[in-house]
Amino acid sequence: xxxxxxxxxxxxxxxxxxxxxxxxxxxxxxxxxxxxxxxxxxxxxxxxxxxxxxxxxxxxxxxxxxxxxxxxxxxxxxxxxxxxxxxxxxxxxxxxxxxxxxxxxxxxxxxxxxxxxxxxxxxxxxxxxxxxxxxxxxxxxxxxxxxxxxxxxxxxxxxxxxxxxxxxxxxxxxxxxxxxxxxxxxxxxxxxxxxxxxxxxxxxxxxxxxxxxxxxxxxxxxxxxxxxxxxxxxxxxxxxxxxxxxxxxxxxxxxxxxxxxxxxxxxxxxxxxxxxxxxxxxxxxxxxxxxxxxxxxxxxxxxxxxxxxxxxxxxxxxxxxxxxxxxxxxxxxxxxxxxxxxxxxxxxxxxxxxxxxxxxxxxxxxxxxxxxxxxxxxxxxxxxxxxxxxxxxxxxxxxxxxxxxxxxxxxxxxxxxxxxxxxxxxxxxxxxxxxxxxxxxxxxxxxxxxxxxxxxxxxxxxxxxxxxxxxxxxxxxxxxxxxxxxxxxxxxxxxxxxxxxxxxxxxxxxxxxxxxxxxxxx
Numbered sequence: 115x116x117x118x119x120x121x122x123x124x125x126x127x128x129x130x131x132x133x134x135x136x137x138x139x140x141x142x143x144x145x146x147x148x149x150x151x152x153x154x155x156x157x158x159x160x161x162x163x164x165x166x167x168x169x170x171x172x173x174x175x176x177x178x179x180x181x182x183x184x185x186x187x188x189x190x191x192x193x194x195x196x197x198x199x200x201x202x203x204x205x206x207x208x209x210x211x212x213x214x215x216x217x218x219x220x221x222x223x224x225x226x227x228x229x230x231x232x233x234x235x236x237x238x239x240x241x242x243x244x245x246x247x248x249x250x251x252x253x254x255x256x257x258x259x260x261x262x263x264x265x266x267x268x269x270x271x272x273x274x275x276x277x278x279x280x281x282x283x284x285x286x287x288x289x290x291x292x293x294x295x296x297x298x299x300x301x302x303x304x305x306x307x308x309x310x311x312x313x314x315x316x317x318x319x320x321x322x323x324x325x326x327x328x329x330x331x332x333x334x335x336x337x338x339x340x341x342x343x344x345x346x347x348x349x350x351x352x353x354x355x356x357x358x359x360x361x362x363x364x365x366x367x368x369x370x371x372x373x374x375x376x377x378x379x380x381x382x383x384x385x386x387x388x389x390x391x392x393x394x395x396x397x398x399x400x401x402x403x404x405x406x407x408x409x410x411x412x413x414x415x416x417x418x419x420x421x422x423x424x425x426x427x428x429x430x431x432x433x434x435x436x437x438x439x440x441x442x443x444x445x446x447x448x449x450x451x452x453x454x455x456x457x458x459x460x461x462x463x464x465x466x467x468x469x470x471x472x473x474x475x476x477x478x479x480x481x482x483x484x485x486x487x488x489x490x491x492x493x494x495x496x497x498x499x500x501x502x503x504x505x506x507x508x509x510x511x512x513x514x515x516x517x518x519x520x521x522x523x524x525x526x527x528x529x530x531x532x533x534x535x536x537x538x539x540x541x542x543x544x545x546x547x548x549x550x551x552x553x554x555x556x557x558x559x560x561x562x563x564x565x566x567x568x569x570x571x572x573x574x575x576x577x578x579x580x581x582x583x584x585x586x587x588x589x590x591x592x593x594x595x596x597x598x599x600x601x602x603x604x605x606x607x608x609x610x611x612x613x614x615x616x617x618x619x620x621x622x623x624x625x626x627x628x629x630x631x632x633x634x635x636x
Contacts, residue, residue: 126286128266131221132200133165134158134175134191134251136228137271142168144223144274151281156219158190159183178217191250200257204264222258223268226251226301230308247309252302262295263288269301304328318484319495325486330357334366343369356380356474362455363463364470370395371426371470375451378428379474381533385430387545390414391533394425397553401530402546407437407452413546415444418567424448435459442466499532501631508627511607511616516625520579520602524627527581528604532633538583539564539591541575541600548573557582558591565598575599583633585609589618596622606632 131153135141138161145155145165155172157165165172175191176182183190198216202208211218226248233243258267266286268277273294280286307324314320327346336343345367347357356376361367378393387403390410400417404410407429415422426449427441433450435458441447442462450463451472463471487494505521516524527542534540534552539560541549549568551560561580568575576599585608586592592615595603603619607628619626 126220126264126266126288126291128153128220128281128286130154130156130199130217130219131223132156132175132196132219132254133161133172133223134254135161135223135225135271136248136251137225138164140271140274141165141223142170144271144278145170145172147278147281148221153221156217159187189250191254197253197257200254200265201261202264203261219258219265221266221268222254224251224254224258225269225271226255226305229305229312233312243312248305252305255298255302259295259298262291266291267294267298269298318497323493323495331367333372334368336369341369345372359451359472359474362460362471362473363467364449365468367449367470371449374426375428375449375472375474377533378426379430379451381530382428382430384529384532388431389429391428392417392422392425393428394421397535397550398530398533398547399425399550400547403526404545407431407433408440411437411440411444416571416573417547418550418571419445420571421567426451428452432456433459435462438462442469499633499635503528503629503631507629507631508604509607509630510625510627511612512619512624512626514620514623514625516579516602516627520625523579524581524602524604527579528629528633531581531583532635534583534635536583536634536636538581538633538635540581541565541568541578541598542581543575543578548575548578557584557586558588558594561591561594565594568598577601579604581605583635585612585632586615587611589614591615592618592622592624596624600624602626604629606630608632 131148133141133145133155134157141161141164148155149171156175156178157172158175162172162174175196179193179195181193195216198211198214199219200222202211202216202218204218227246229243229246232238232246255267255269258265280290304326307326310324327348330345330347333343333345335341356372356379374393374396377396378391381398381401382389382391385403388405388407388410389403390407391398392400392414399421400414402410402413404413422445424446427447429452432454433452434456438450438459439462441450447469449470449472451474453475455471455473463469483498484495485498510516523542523545526545527540530542530547531538531540534550537554537557537560539551539557540547541564549564551564554560554563565575578600579602580595580600582605585606587609588611592603602625604627607630609615616626
């Protein structure tokens, strides 16, 4: 029996189907459905073996072409009888097709060698990658997509059910065929882009930047509720990243939830000791390290409990029930994210059904992937800012050298400053933040905000250290810091007024170290 649908381009019927898939998921049931509908199935060797074991009748492609598969399967579908059957236009080419004994294929079901999966496997070699570059498959897909007026192309097993439903209802119209053709072209484009990236891995900024991302999920909304949004992950996303997160429970994620969770986890994973980072609107409002997650959270939250309300709380160690209970009791929290979550914590979270609990098992201290920002008509592309400084990198430029305690606090504050929007000022003491000034046009204003927030939360700034993500252009930032109890400063240096800035530090008996590295974050 043949199912037909009247469309703008004439009656569409599925009489002959070509099946050649690497991903065999669901192919037996789909092929059986097609044959039960009276469709003749043609198939290549590997797919044919699966159909034969399931006792599904089919025609071997090599029997149809009269030409055997060659070179260990490298050449099997590249034949005029195959591509002529896919590209034949029923209203123009049918007579020529019949003259040459070409069977016209109405349905082409093809997916490709697992290139991405191969290169992600541990121990994968260059030769393994080369052998998993599909040639015939993309050619058949592109031919079928080009000829979508007369051919339905299917590249994803997830679509078998919908195609079957449409066949039963005689509803494979031109609009659907075009939609599937677009999906097919996206599929081959993504495949080629992944291969190109693999081949050009040594070139940081290629002449043409191929970006291929697969939609991971729709988001609750964008930066604002009136904006629609979605979350995409890289097709070749084998590097640890926030896209690997698993939502255990809670409301649908929003654009800001994902962005802030990424920032929070990236900052948390920058520390070796148990750390907690609380982020609000893209900026840390509290960061601390301690002997365990609960103590780290208590110290981070105390920095700015006002701003922490409705924030994202991230840990770099497994989350247990007692820590989650502490978070829930202390504040309203939108998202809690950790590398792993205990069963007890999962059960506890059920009492707060709207709490988004995330597990980012593959989170890392930072990825070397390029960072991309869209501007009108183009993209800005740069390396990720993952540079670290060591004790040996620091240059003390003041008469007083920092104490060991100050050195540890300075290094801590500098690490936090990397994740704060510029102009960034971080006040820290005992490996915890006590004041953060972010995103101001004036550095001295950021410094005043950091001190003001510390005072407002009742925190003692006497004996704290200060980190600045870029140099101080004037001495006023140092003078202000001294009035607020800052005893040591870490900053890049490089200003034409470095001399007067250092002189100010000496006048106040402060220690100052230069990193000769800037950490602007926009």
